[in-house]
Amino acid sequence: MTFQQVYGYEPAVRYSAPGRVNLIGEHTDYNDGYVLPFAIDRRTTASIAPREDRLLRVASAFEPDAVHELSLDALSPEGMDGWSSYVFGIAWALREQAGVSLDGRTGFDVFIDSDVPVGAGLSSSAAIECGIALALSDLWDLGLDRKALARVGQYSENHAVGAPTGIMDQSASLLGEQDAVVFLDCRTLDTAVVDLALEANGLEVLVIDTRVEHAHATGGYKARRDSCERGAQVLGVSALRDVTVEDLPRAQELLDDETFRRVRHIVTEDQRVLDTVRTLREQGPRAIGDLLVASHASMRDDFEISVPELDLAVETAMQHGAVGARMTGGGFGGAAIALVDLEARDTIAAAVTAAFAEAGYREPTVFTVHAAQGARRD
Ligand code: ADP
Ligand code: MG
Numbered sequence: 001m002t003f004q005q006v007y008g009y010e011p012a013v014r015y016s017a018p019g020r021v022n023l024i025g026e027h028t029d030y031n032d033g034y035v036l037p038f039a040i041d042r043r044t045t046a047s048i049a050p051r052e053d054r055l056l057r058v059a060s061a062f063e064p065d066a067v068h069e070l071s072l073d074a075l076s077p078e079g080m081d082g083w084s085s086y087v088f089g090i091a092w093a094l095r096e097q098a099g100v101s102l103d104g105r106t107g108f109d110v111f112i113d114s115d116v117p118v119g120a121g122l123s124s125s126a127a128i129e130c131g132i133a134l135a136l137s138d139l140w141d142l143g144l145d146r147k148a149l150a151r152v153g154q155y156s157e158n159h160a161v162g163a164p165t166g167i168m169d170q171s172a173s174l175l176g177e178q179d180a181v182v183f184l185d186c187r188t189l190d191t192a193v194v195d196l197a198l199e200a201n202g203l204e205v206l207v208i209d210t211r212v213e214h215a216h217a218t219g220g221y222k223a224r225r226d227s228c229e230r231g232a233q234v235l236g237v238s239a240l241r242d243v244t245v246e247d248l249p250r251a252q253e254l255l256d257d258e259t260f261r262r263v264r265h266i267v268t269e270d271q272r273v274l275d276t277v278r279t280l281r282e283q284g285p286r287a288i289g290d291l292l293v294a295s296h297a298s299m300r301d302d303f304e305i306s307v308p309e310l311d312l313a314v315e316t317a318m319q320h321g322a323v324g325a326r327m328t329g330g331g332f333g334g335a336a337i338a339l340v341d342l343e344a345r346d347t348i349a350a351a352v353t354a355a356f357a358e359a360g361y362r363e364p365t366v367f368t369v370h371a372a373q374g375a376r377r378d
Pocket of ligand 2: 123124125126
């Protein structure tokens with residue numbers, strides 16, 4: 001299905017934005033900490049044409065034959081539902097969050113197509129938001145920089161869609177560069193692009209999508225956030241970012257066992273992100289394997305957001321020679337990543353698939369991703 005088939009004429013412009021993989025730094029974003037995602041070579045494309053009236057029309061290959069409409073005069077979260085709120089929400093958030101006046105602006109027709117797997121923890125949601133945000137910034141000549149657009153995307157996801165997520169996904173989708181990771185300080189929103197240099201080192205990243213849906217994700221995610229907030233409160237800091245590894249013995253005395261383990265994950269994970277950045281800069285990607293594995297163990301044992309399928313994916317990849325592996329994304333399902341030698345890739349992929357069959361799990365989807373350029377006009 002195409003724009004032409006839906007609307008009967010050709011689009012004026014095409015924008016695309018990528019999904020992302022988080023290399024390391026999980027659940028640290030809402031603790032004001034550090035994350036290290038990269039944009040992937042799986043993209044969502046928005047084909048767009050401006051209209052002369054105030055109407056917004058959106059369609060997606062995702063839901064053939066449906067065209068959702070909303071007027072710029074009627075933008076409010078209450079008037080949006082389903083996937084179209086990922087598009088309408090951006091126009092609304094431009095006004096609400098970035099203070100853009102929508103008076104006198106004209107609407108648009110948009111058609112969305114994507115090869116980012118949906119709901120696999122690769123942020124198909126940010127891919128759609130960021131492509132639309134960049135497109136509207138251009139169409140309406142807003143001159144907003146990419147960090148401002150990331151905040152608009154996050155605001156829309158939080159308040160129009162209603163998902164309480166951090167700013168990592170939008171930052172990766174907008175600021176990503178080829179063969180590089182985006183080091184993001186979620187407190188200051190400072191970013192630095194760090195060379196990943198996988199190709200030069202004969203490495204690749206395998207994504208193992210367990211296809212376990214984040215069934216309890218909403219409840220589990222909120223419970224983890226609550227634990228982190230409780231921990232920060234007892235420890236007298238505004239966010240767990242302000243707790244260091246050296247503070248952990250004292251934290252253990254003050255906190256109940258479960259809250260302490262949640263806190264320990266965040267504190268050690270922040271340190272692992274910093275260590276990963278330093279290691280990438282000083283020694284290259286082959287040296288970060290232990291950090292990835294330690295991150296997985298911390299999510300499995302302390303933060304308790306892994307599932308048996310993710311653990312099996314990580315263990316099997318490591319047994320078959322991966323340099324490192326960990327679950328990625330919010331957890332309770334979704335995908336794991338494995339850093340692998342090019343030559344070992346197929347063996348590892350086959351071993352994971354076989355191990356899943358053996359365990360009686362649903363067949364995983366295994367594919368390679370490369371660190372790719374962020375949102376752009378195509
Ligand atoms: P993830 O971001 O991990 O893929 P989310 O639940 O955050 O999972 O976002 C997935 C939702 O984003 C989908 O359920 C749908 O509403 C919307 N979405 C993503 N890609 C598309 C698309 N190509 N067309 C329409 N809606 C999409
Ligand atoms: Mg998402």
